[in-house]
Amino acid sequence: MSDDVRTLTAQLAADGSSLAFLDLAELLRQRGQLGPALTVAANGLARYPDMAEAHSLHARILADAGHGDAAFDGWMTALRLDPADRSAHKGLGFLYYRAGDAPRALRHLEAAAAGAAADAGLAAAILRMRAASTAPEPVPPQTQPRAEDSVATASPPMPFSLDVDSSLPDDAELFAGLEGARDGLLLLDQHGLRLGGGLRDGDGTDVADTVAAHLAGVSREAARAGRLLGLGAWQSVSVECPDGNMHLVAPTPETVLLTVRDIGVPAGRLALLADRAAQAARRWLEGLS
């Protein structure tokens, strides 16, 4: 048990009405200890049923655990209590994104960004939602996002335009000059949302959003493996496959970069390409901020 967790647990044990449960549950969530995080948040929620922040936190943990249905309800409750709750807007935005409802996703993401400090992932998601909302192809009507919209079963949400008119850097600049900038380099956030780059399979089909969704949480999982197995902080994950190789690195703690090349590219060169792309990604993310 880390010092932070120990301190917060002691605070909570000494004073059951302490708001330390918020920090403790969030800390446990960030460490991937979703069971304990859920218990702490639920206990706090029982004590403070009218606190929007507690509902939001509880929903965030539920979403991480794959319970999109319950998370949706939790965030809606948070917004009833506090219509400006940023965390709830952000969570609902991502759920609507997963459900393929770009207009609703955009509305919530913009509300989350209002008056907030810079959040590169959020800014990029808004760009993409704006592009999707103005795309010529109609977005199929969707009902509320439910559990079946979870990552494991998510279909590719929608086609995105990469040419977004914005003062923020276009993601076309992200990997400019690098080999595979549009079809073999993909930057995603921890929620499995594509931030930039692209990925196509052997048939030329755009698989970026699907693959990004499947990789949601891979950074957390790799971090957990590194910690529990005494491997230290994770630096890369490489995967050799019959029809190509995949290399994952984390340009920042909140993002994951995927590099894919055919099997003819040696592992060492693939790692070098990934490192260069990671540097480009860091520069681009700084520009977003």
Next chain:
Amino acid sequence: MSQHEQALRRVSAVRGIRGVMLVSASDGLVVADVSMEDVDGRAVAALAASLCARLRRATTSAGLGVPGVVHLRGEEGVLLAVPAPNDMLVVAVADRGANVGLARLELLEAARVLG
């Protein structure tokens, strides 16, 4: 010595290998292991199986096929996993200075033998 043990011991003989095990890929349980000093075998099995399952979904979606070798590199060591027949994984945990190239080859050979 069983065939499983022989195959795993060849991997464990590689410099820097801290432990090697045969894991059920679908449920993350240890089937057989050798030389898992200072390593929580159950944690290795569960984490390796979970990570490989996630990566398999990603590589399949990307049209790359099923992973043949997974290599997680940490600051202090590495985790290697190679799928074997019958829904198994051969998994090794190694120090940072391990001969990863040789370990990879021995893992592939172990997976072949275990099939």
